[in-house]
Amino acid sequence: MPQTEITQCNGQLLDDFEDHFEELGWLLLEREADPATNTSCECGSGKKRTTKCFDCLEYSAVCTDCFVRTHINNPTHWAEVWDQNAGFFIRHDISTLDHTIQLGHQGGKCDSPTPTRTFTIVDVNGVHTTKVAFCSCHEQPPNKVRQLMRAGLFPATAKDPHTAFTINMLKDFQLHNFESKKAAYDYLGAIRRLTDNSFTADIPNPYAAFLRVVRVFNYLTLVKRSGQLHGIDRILSHRPAGNLLVWCPACPEPGFNSDLNCPKTPSHLR
Template sequence: NLMLEFESDPLIGTLCACNRGLVSTQCNDCTAYLATCNDCFIKNHLQSPFHWAEVWDFEKNFFQRHDISSLGHVIQLGHHGGPCEQPANPLLFTIVHGNGVHATKVAFCGCKEQLPDKIKQLMRSHLFPATAKGTRTAFTFNVLKEFSLHNLESKKAAYDFLGALLRLTDNCFTAEVPNPYANFLRVVHVWNYLTLLKRCGQMHGIDELLPHRPAGNLLVWCPACPEPGFNSDPNCPTTPHHLRHCNQTQRTLDGNFQCNQYNKNTDPDDVSLCGGRAYFPEDQEYTEYLDTIPVSTEVKSRIQSTHENVVQSPQKSTCNYLKVVNKQDQKKFKNMAKTGTVNGQCSHVFILSCVDMQYGER
């Protein structure tokens, strides 16, 4: 019975507290929201325009879900939700929020005194546009942060996460809800890169404060490893002889030959935005380096279609204990784009670099 109470409201049809309209609209996204008329609902949600409006159908006697724009409201950009003296014509936007996919109206600011571009107006309203020009789709910052946490904690894929948002919008006719899956993948890619730039200090000019580190790097550095001139002094005369090893920087390599990737059709435009500044090297530079590595005749015949310049290696080793070269052309690596990864790390297991392997341990 307590759950059924939310399917109706005893105040429906009575005079609203504003004395100008009848009570007809409820909000389940707000905590203990008192049903009001449409105008009061808009007034109470100027700072939260993505709450669903549950509007009572007086003919069918039940609540129907509507976006706030169906009540006559237009989300105004550039004035913190307030009115604009020279607003542009409203545009129909598809905005993805944590409670679903909204088809709502948005008006850009047209004030001549301070007229930022449309991208800045959207971003300052915590809306991430899907495209740089002529965008009609945007994602709220909250939904991007929420997906990032779900993806890291529970390994939830973007397809499943967006599918849940579609069902939150309409759990009966989900196929009729606009599905911005392709835009979502692209926006998440850019969002993660910008977040990485911010957290690594590149947006704050951290390279000027840490000149001993590679310029523009996006690594998470080990705070315990000694960095001469930064957190340690290797020439300190007070360091006891038996503790001098603490000033030593140690590096190790570790390979994972089970981390494989099979050949598959991928989007050629889905490229890394880091450009070799993070853990993996730049693709073209790494490919050119691999072309100079000797390989066996069997491997050479397999990779000539993708690598033009391949250096042929001498005959395989006959040593029973040297199995690295002899395993390069095993059948288990057939149809694989990557046959493993190798990580360079410090003694505190902070990853410093990664590379993919092709055809065994190459």
């Protein structure tokens, strides 16, 4: 489509929005409250509906118990708790609702959990200062790295981690970095602002750990995609051991998909 037609099309679409500016503005404001707030929760516990989730789609206000129950496997969703005195929702981590993220049981309870520890989890929606407990049912001491990784959390260190980055967040940064060359410093700065755009300086800044983890994650991603984790060297024995280059079946490899004398072909005939 010619540039002039694209400009005209965009102008028409903007004109369509112009008739709905006021309605769209009110709909944005509508999200800041919930008519069900402070009414009895439908769970029958007698508790009031005080907590919303803006990370979920069409999530009505519920009591804190229901919020925890419906977010067992999404503990990095922010709990927006209604403050009666302030008259608006205030963002909280799920740990402030008397909940500890229990690892090793797919969200279930552990019969022998480790003592709760304060933990920093960085996700695409912000930096969470939360509470985590490891499972010690089957191994003593618990393998913390293994439990974190199986939960989708990449630890900042292999020795007694207290910080982790969600694998979804690492994939998100990887794409931003490859596509737009966004720096780790700027990306993490935006994540911290998503946590609190008013008092960002008070948010933990795991920048040094992030740089370290990104390098390790990028290397492991390369090892996985190259087939090394599947033992590809045993299949393509003609390639150098440990080769991380993406295999191209169209590229000539003497003795595999081309003649052994291929390298001896004169340059002008190749």
